[in-house]
Amino acid sequence: MRDFESITSGEARSVRYVLCDIDDTITTDGKLTARAYSALWDLHEAGIRVIPVTGRPAGWCDLIVRQWPVYAVIGENGAFVYYLKEGHKRVFLHPSVATGDVQGRLEQVKQACLKGVPGCRVSGDQFARIYDVAIDFNEEPPYLGLAAAEQIRDICVKMGAQAKISSIHVNTWYGDYDKVSMAKLFLQETGETDPRESVLFFGDSPNDEPMFGYFPMSCAVANIAPFLEKLSHKPTFLAGQQSGAGFAQCVKTLLARR
Numbered sequence: 001m002r003d004f005e006s007i008t009s010g011e012a013r014s015v016r017y018v019l020c021d022i023d024d025t026i027t028t029d030g031k032l033t034a035r036a037y038s039a040l041w042d043l044h045e046a047g048i049r050v051i052p053v054t055g056r057p058a059g060w061c062d063l064i065v066r067q068w069p070v071y072a073v074i075g076e077n078g079a080f081v082y083y084l085k086e087g088h089k090r091v092f093l094h095p096s097v098a099t100g101d102v103q104g105r106l107e108q109v110k111q112a113c114l115k116g117v118p119g120c121r122v123s124g125d126q127f128a129r130i131y132d133v134a135i136d137f138n139e140e141p142p143y144l145g146l147a148a149a150e151q152i153r154d155i156c157v158k159m160g161a162q163a164k165i166s167s168i169h170v171n172t173w174y175g176d177y178d179k180v181s182m183a184k185l186f187l188q189e190t191g192e193t194d195p196r197e198s199v200l201f202f203g204d205s206p207n208d209e210p211m212f213g214y215f216p217m218s219c220a221v222a223n224i225a226p227f228l229e230k231l232s233h234k235p236t237f238l239a240g241q242q243s244g245a246g247f248a249q250c251v252k253t254l255l256a257r258r
Helices: 009-013 034-045 058-067 102-116 146-158 179-189 206-214 222-230 243-257
Strands: 017-020 049-052 072-075 080-085 088-093 133-136 162-165 169-173 199-203 218-220
Touching (some): 017 243, 034 049, 072 179, 102 133, 102 146, 102 169, 146 169, 179 206, 199 243, 218 222
Parallel strands (some): 017 049, 017 199, 049 072, 199 218
Antiparallel strands (some): 080 088
16 A cells, blocks of 8 residues: 555546545544535536445435535445436436345344344434445444444345445445446446546445455545455555545645646
């Protein structure tokens, strides 16, 4: 891994899209700081298309695409993309999103997690979700830690569901998709024949690993540290600071090198 300050002018000028996780990547202790939000605007005004790639729910993503300076938002770990076209919100749904009695199957997974890992609970934003269930292990107390998150994930996988660990939730769903498969599909829809040549991705947790592995230019904010040993695919760059401060500093460096 390289310090982000080592990014070259050539690398910086190749970036046309910045994709970024939200929680603990551009937020700090659950808040989107003025500094991080200003960094999003700086990217937008520089002509770089920003696409948050998040496990957060459809309801949040509807607000984000309407009110943040972003080109689009990928939500619920790749189930859909929301974007604006001629002032109207459009929806790009992943072709592998599961159909049928998905909610019934997810309910069974949810109950198994709640029973199997004492102290875990359904996330506070579950009411705004369409395609997945989020089990909270670290957003609100009691904070259960990574070992509990791994137990939750294992229960989900044993029941045939997909499951990814973020810094706060374990997201679980049925369907053959994830963050990186949707990012590739949507960028190809925009005309990018090889998205890897034009993207810089920012993340902070294990569910960002497929993005780290796919995009040659990726960066983790410093709070990735507890997870690094568990990652087979590590980010290209490492920010010098944590969370939103790390993201904002990297954006400043990126734009200066251009």
